Amino acid sequence: MAAEAGVSKSLVSLALRGDAGVSEATGARILAAAERLGYRSNTLARGLVQGRTMILGVLLTDLANPYHTEVVAGVEEAADTGGFTVLMAHGRRDRARLAHQLDALLRLNVDGVVVVSSWVEPDALADAARRAPVVMVGRPERFTGGVDTVTNDDRAGAEAAVRHLAELGHERIAHLSGSRSPASRTRREGYGEAMGALGLDRRVAVREIGDDPRGGERAAEALLAARPTAVFAVNDLAALAVLDRAHAEGIAVPEELSVVGYDNTALADTVRPRLTSVDQPRLVMGGLAVEMVVERLSGRTEDRHEVLTPSLVIRASTARPATEG
C-alpha cells in the first residue's frame, strides 16, 4: 500500500485518517491508491498499538428475547454517535458459555462491555470490570468493584400493574412469577406490597414458573384453577402462557379475566387481545449503558447505578371484572 502510493507507511496512516499535516497532492495520491487496492486498515494491528479498538461488546443470554434485543437497539444507536462498532456475543442461556463469550470479548480488547443478561456470574462480572468498563443492564442488584448498572424500578412497575387492576375493580389478582432471578423476585415483592397496601393481602395467589420448558403452561393452569379475575405476569411471555391457557379453558379475556404483562415487548402488540404491559424504557437504557462506558473511558472511577421508571401501557387485555351473577 505504501509502495503503491510511493510514500512511507507513516504517511499512509496519517492521510487515511485525515491528518492536517499531509500535503493535498500526497493525500489525494494515497487515497487514490487505497481505493484502487481496496485497502482498509487492520483493526487488529491498530488496536494493538493504540490500546483502543472502538469496539463495544454486547453480551446476550438470549437472542430470542425481544426485551434483550431492544436494549441492544438502544446500545447501537448510542454507539453510532460515539463512533463505536457494536459486536455481539451470545450465551445461549448457558452460564459457562456466557463466561467464555465474555472472556472472548475482553481478549479482543473491546473498549467496553454491555451485559444484557441476568445469568452471568457476579464474580465473572467483577473480573471483567477489572479489564474493561462493564455495564449490566436490567438486573436490579448492585455489584461492587466497578460494575455499573442500568435497571428499571421493578417494584414500581409491579405496583403500577396491580394498581391498574385494582382501579378497574379487581380483587382476586393473582401473580405468575418467574424463576429466581432478581428482577423476578423484586416484581413479586412489589406485587405483594401493592396487594397489602390495597388491603387485598388475603387474596394473594402466586405461582412460579420453574426451569421446566413447559413450566409456564403448567403454572398458568394451576393459577387459573384458583379462579382469579386478573393476573399480573412477571413478563410478556408468561402473560402469553396465561392467555393461551385461558383460551384453552374458554375463559374470555378481558371479559372474564384481565391479564397484565411486563416488558412491553413486541409480543404485547402482537397477541390477541393486545396485552396491557409494563414498559421499560429499553432504548434509553441501552443508550445510558453506552454513556456509562464512555464515562469510564474518560476516567470515572466511582460506580454508577441508574434506575429508570417504568410506565404502564394499557391495551385490550384488561377491563372491569364481570359483575358476578
Added chain:
Amino acid sequence: MAAEAGVSKSLVSLALRGDAGVSEATGARILAAAERLGYRSNTLARGLVQGRTMILGVLLTDLANPYHTEVVAGVEEAADTGGFTVLMAHGRRDRARLAHQLDALLRLNVDGVVVVSSWVEPDALADAARRAPVVMVGRPERFTGGVDTVTNDDRAGAEAAVRHLAELGHERIAHLSGSRSPASRTRREGYGEAMGALGLDRRVAVREIGDDPRGGERAAEALLAARPTAVFAVNDLAALAVLDRAHAEGIAVPEELSVVGYDNTALADTVRPRLTSVDQPRLVMGGLAVEMVVERLSGRTEDRHEVLTPSLVIRASTARPATEG
C-alpha cells in the same frame, strides 16, 4: 507475566497452549502464575501474528427475526465443535449499516463470515469474499466470485403448501406475497406453478406486502376481501397478519379460512390457532455454512451452493373448507 513465572515469553506461549515440549514443573509454574495474574492471551496480538483469529463473524439484518436467530443457533453449534468463537454484527435493516458492519468484521480478520440477510448488496459480498470466506444463507441467488450459499428450495416449499391446501379440498387459495426479495419471488412463482398444475390458474389471487410498516395488515385486508377459503403466506409474520385480520372480521380459522405460513419460526407454535408452516432446516443450514467456511480455509476454491428441502409442518390453522350452504 513472563517475569512472574521467571521464564521467557516464548515458554509462556507454549505452556499456555499445552505444548508437549515444556517440562512439567515449568508448565505448572507458568499456569500458576497465569492464574494468579488472571492472565489471558490477547486475541489482537495473536491474530496479528498468526493470520487467523478463530473468530467467525455473523452478519444479521434483523435481530428480531426468529428465522435469522435460529440459523445463528446452528452456526454457533457448529462453530463450537470447530473451536471458533462467533461474533455477531447487526445491520438493523439498513443497507449502508450492513456494509459497514461487514467491513468491520473483515478488518477484524475474522476467519469467515456467515451472512444471514437478504439485504446485503451483491457487490459488497463479492468484495468481502476476496478477503475472507463468505457464506450467504437463505437467499436463493447464486453469486459469482467466491460466495457460497445455503438455501432452502422455496419453490418446493410453496408447492408443498399449496398441495396441502388443495388436498384438503381448497380451490380459492390466495397468496400473500412479500417484498421484492428473491426468496419471496421464488415462493410466489412456486405458488403460481402449483396452482397451475392443479388446474386452479383462474383462482389465483395475490397481494403484496410493500415496504410500508402497516403493509401486512393492509394487504391481508385486501386479500380477504376476495373471500378465499385458504391463504398461503410468504412467511409466518405475514400469516400472522392474516390471522389477525381474520380475527378482526370474525372469520374463524381454520373453519372458514385455512392459513399456511413459511419458516416455521417459534411464532408458528405460539399464535392461536397454531400455524401450519413450511419448515426450513435452519440449524442444519447454519451448520452447513460453518462447514463451508472451514472448507474454504482448508483450500477449497470452487463455489459451493447447497439447496435443502423444506418440509410442511401441519398444525391447527388448516382444515377442510366449509361446505358452502
Added chain:
DNA sequence: GTGAAAGCGCTAACAT
C-alpha cells in the same frame, strides 16, 4: 511535509 525507527503482545523459527 515526509521518512525512519521503535514497539504494541504475541508466535514461530532458530539457537543453545
Added chain:
DNA sequence: ATGTTAGCGCTTTCAC
C-alpha cells in the same frame, strides 16, 4: 527444555 530473535500491520515519536 529453554531463551533469543524477528516480525505480524499498524501508530507514534522524533529527525530531517
